[in-house]
Amino acid sequence: MGRVVQEVVVPRCEGRAVEVRAGQVLRIVALDGPQVADSTFVALDNPREGYHAGQTVALNMLAGTGTMRRVTTLWSRPPYERPMLTVVDDPVGVHFAWNGGRCSAGVYSVRDGIESGHRTCQGNLEEAVRPWGVDPDLIPDVFNVFMRTDVEDEQRLVFRESPAAAGDYIDLRAEIDVLAAVSACPSETSASNGGDPKRLGLEVREGVSDGETPNKAD
Numbered sequence: 001m002g003r004v005v006q007e008v009v010v011p012r013c014e015g016r017a018v019e020v021r022a023g024q025v026l027r028i029v030a031l032d033g034p035q036v037a038d039s040t041f042v043a044l045d046n047p048r049e050g051y052h053a054g055q056t057v058a059l060n061m062l063a064g065t066g067t068m069r070r071v072t073t074l075w076s077r078p079p080y081e082r083p084m085l086t087v088v089d090d091p092v093g094v095h096f097a098w099n100g101g102r103c104s105a106g107v108y109s110v111r112d113g114i115e116s117g118h119r120t121c122q123g124n125l126e127e128a129v130r131p132w133g134v135d136p137d138l139i140p141d142v143f144n145v146f147m148r149t150d151v152e153d154e155q156r157l158v159f160r161e162s163p164a165a166a167g168d169y170i171d172l173r174a175e176i177d178v179l180a181a182v183s184a185c186p187s188e189t190s191a192s193n194g195g196d197p198k199r200l201g202l203e204v205r206e207g208v209s210d211g212e213t214p215n216k217a218d
């Protein structure tokens, strides 16, 4: 079932990053219930090769391996356009995959009328990758894990409460060496985090064989 080589708790409203080597599995855990994990990825040897949400959803839909809420292969942006990670276990299966956005100064201003001071997923991700020397303007698109959204009448973007219960997780196997950054979304105003931002867990495992589901209980 694999061996845990690194375990990190992402404090509420903050971000953390971990290195995930090719073949290792990253587990993102909703430790305390409904909470969105704004996650992004860069190639460990070249931060310009970042995750691309639009290409990921398009390629998964073209291949029949995903939807706008769920994907199998996470791709880096063209011209690199390589599989970065593969979703190997996803019992929740509901994410905000198609958009690539994250909460930012602009989101808090337009949506909530907050002009400054609120923590953001963008800021959390910038802080998380800073120890690796990744420039803030290289933060790629975001895979919004556990986030449920709807578009009503093709014009209203509605954020609903995350379907993740305490202990729910997603497992992603790295296909190349990546730096994975995860923000415990600090928004208390959107329904996504159930009105109360919470912690997240990160686990890096190795020795997980193909077709084998890493089991939390082992």
Ligand SMILES: [Zn+2]
Binding pocket: 038, 102, 103, 120, 121, 184, 185, 186, 187
């Ligand atoms: Zn956020």
